[in-house]
Amino acid sequence: MLVAADGEAPAPDRGWADALGTGVRVCVVDSGVEDDHPLIGRVDGSWTVRKDESGTSVVETEPTDSCGHGTACAGIIRRTAPECELYSVQVLGKGFGGTGDVLLAGLRWAIRQGFDVINLSLSTTRPQFAEELRVLADEAYFRGTAIVASAHNTPVESFPWRFASVISVGSHQEDDPELHLYNPSPPVEFFAPGQNVQVAWLGGGTIRTTGNSFATPYIAGLCARILSRHRRMTTFQLKNALYLSAANVQLGIRGAS
Template sequence: MTPTRRLLAALAAAAALTVATPGLAGADAVRNADWALDALHAQTAWRTSQGAGVTVAVLDTGVDATHPDLTGQVLAGKDEVGFGAKRGDSAWARHGTGMAAIIAGHGHGYGDGSGVMGIAPKARILPVRVILEDKDPQRAKARASRGDALPNGIRWAVDHGADVINLSLGDDSATAAPVAAEDDAIRYALSKGVVVVASAGNGGEAADRSSYPAAYPGVIAVAAVDRNGVHAGFSTSRWYASVAAPGVDVVIADPDRSYYTGWGTSAASAYVSGAAALIRSAYPKLSPAQIKQVLQSTTRHRPKGGRNDQVGTGLIDPAAALAAARKLKPQPAVPVPVAYASRYFAPGPAPAPAPADHAQLLGDGVAAACAAAGAALVVAAGLLWFRRRTA
């Protein structure tokens, strides 16, 4: 195993939360419960852009391309794991399908009036399987043999047409450290003009340690808020927070054709990835840094002083961001300079000591092994959500 190999793991803490909530069995109930699109002024944003022509790579547990809310939207992807649960298994593609529908769901049925409508309903989804669901019986095997799936998946997505990369996953265990291969892959994506979005972490009610990949330079790190625009208690509060998006009681599509409400910074990240797709569709020459800046500068519920560690600059407003983006002169897509007090990695392949700790994640996901004075650090990472069954 190479020193920078990231292992695939899962945290039992986020095994399914299955408190039944009646009322989402019908199509109208699903749409009525989906408050996030109204909060994001989606109808106004769609007058300018619905994400047409943009590809969003969803690096996750896989995506069900046959889900009625996603048919015709999902491209042929890549499985960087190569084994684990298959279609029909209870541990197959649940998280990834939910995130893909938040980004690019188009609904189904008469007038597409049933199911989940994504924030960028005309965007395409490029699925890249880099992690296994928390209940997948092959987790241990993946942990031992597929540690480089995440950085490889990022590079593959960039080389196969991704315009935006969604990372609804993260690593914020107490022993975690940044991984050079991941940092390099993200810098590669940014240098190619690809926007990278990641979950801020679900450690807000624990240690509030920093989460990777959210804390890497250039990433749009997304915190979660409720329907009132208030910071969700579980959402990690750290210096790297860029913006916030809905992450409490949001509607989740599942491969089993049921719908759930769930919470976590995973969902928040997916909404911001969809918003980035709207901007990239309307203004394809804007750089990743410009798209990040315009999302940050047009937020609502802005905190005192303009930003804080809980929500960054506040709740995204895609309609306002699109209006502001129209005034920008495109800049070259260049790697974003490190803007932090110290670099993560010294020159050469060996990681330098991490400048910050890392937050506890909830979910199934990845773990990392870094070399430090000849010893490997193994860290846990995960998908940043809990789910509550609603239908």
């Protein structure tokens, strides 16, 4: 646990501490989300990217999850920002399988729907998709949609989390489930709980799991809470709010005062 010089844990001064994410639209671009899961409740809208010989299309579907990953992310968002609106765009299939063009189609569609926050707990290592992902990340930034993207779990080049126009997230090993940290050594910008965390899973159940994927929705949920109090904040301003409320930054502020 992080502690200050006086032995006490830091208590970030958050102007949005009691905010619940009310009215903020969060989209999970992932494997889908299981509807009416006890830890999630209602999914406000669900779409799937379909691919055939003519290309890709986005179609409205009943909320369902192909492998559990998206449900896990949605549960963390719901726990963190319980009154946000949750939406799902399915780009992964069974066995966590997916393709770059399907990811691009789903992300592009989500950006152009004007969601406030997009949780992207996945990335691609394929360099041929990097430039188009960068263009989409920039488009989201200028449209006022915050993309919260997970870093790869291994030290490899992957995208879009490396782009400055997204909020990039890795996981820390601290015990506090409400703790987020600023990383002064980019490219990862923030760390959040993602080690041995309990998450929602298929069939209304839960599992324990580890990965940057599960730190990312915590930060997405924080963004929803901040936006519910400050509706006109940009992604740049959200990064500042996350920075100023990070436990390690608060320790530095308290130590200097």
